[in-house]
Amino acid sequence: xxxxxxxxxxxxxxxxxxxxxxxxxxxxxxxxxxxxxxxxxxxxxxxxxxxxxxxxxxxxxxxxxxxxxxxxxxxxxxxxxxxxxxxxxxxxxxxxxxxxxxxxxxxxxxxxxxxxxxxxxxxxxxxxxxxxxxxxxxxxxxxxxxxxxxxxxxxx
Numbered sequence: 001x002x003x004x005x006x007x008x009x010x011x012x013x014x015x016x017x018x019x020x021x022x023x024x025x026x027x028x029x030x031x032x033x034x035x036x037x038x039x040x041x042x043x044x045x046x047x048x049x050x051x052x053x054x055x056x057x058x059x060x061x062x063x064x065x066x067x068x069x070x071x072x073x074x075x076x077x078x079x080x081x082x083x084x085x086x087x088x089x090x091x092x093x094x095x096x097x098x099x100x101x102x103x104x105x106x107x108x109x110x111x112x113x114x115x116x117x118x119x120x121x122x123x124x125x126x127x128x129x130x131x132x133x134x135x136x137x138x139x140x141x142x143x144x145x146x147x148x149x150x151x152x153x154x155x156x
Contacts, residue, residue, distance in 0.1 A: 003104055004112040006120075014097040015109065015135055017086075018057040023093040025086065032057045033086040038064030040082045041071055080130060083119075087131075088138050101139050109135045 005012035008019045017034035030036040034057040039048040047069050054060050063069070072078075091098045109132040113120025117127035141147065 002108045002110055004110050006112040012100070012104075012109075014094075014100055015111070015131075017131070018061075019090075019097070021090050021094045021097055023086075023089045025089045028052060030086075031055065032060070033083075033090045035060050036086040036089075037079075037083055040078075041075055042069050043072055045070065080134070083131065084134050084137065087134050088141060091138055091142060098142060101135065102142060104139065108132070109139075 003012055005015040007013055008016045013019055014021060017037060018032060020032060022029060022031045023033075023036075024030070025036055030039075030052060035052055035054070038060045039051040041064055042048055042051070047063075051060055051063055054063065091101055110129050111120035111131040113127070114123045116122065119127075119129075119131040121127040121129050121132075
């Protein structure tokens with residue numbers, strides 16, 4: 001069986017970066033993993049705090065796509081590790097959603113985004129599903145907290 005998620009109102013909505021599960025990371029509090037992820041595009045600028053303080057993750061996503069802000073030059077190289085870091089911290093912080101993720105056993109997890117072919121599966125299912133893959137990596141890391149690193153980031 002494959003587990004699909006997209007909207008925060010669905011059964012596995014807590015897997016969405018828009019889910020209201022805040023956490024502390026880099027000595028700051030983030031309302032959602034989307035907030036952390038989008039802010040990291042502009043690390044070292046005032047845009048980080050501007051994005052961090054916006055309430056709606058939908059607004060944060062829009063702000064992160066605005067190219068009037070100076071995107072960090074290494075973004076394409078670091079974005080997967082930044083997503084891993086945020087997703088891991090979110091599930092480390094919240095026991096209730098950690099149990100939901102762990103309860104998926106070894107099922108494939110797919111972000112059923114009709115528009116995102118990188119983080120999701122896209123409209124036709126041909127997308128890379130990077131967010132789903134990261135969720136499965138985090139699930140494995142949570143099962144074996146003393147195990148190896150995930151991706152290129154040291155955890156804990």
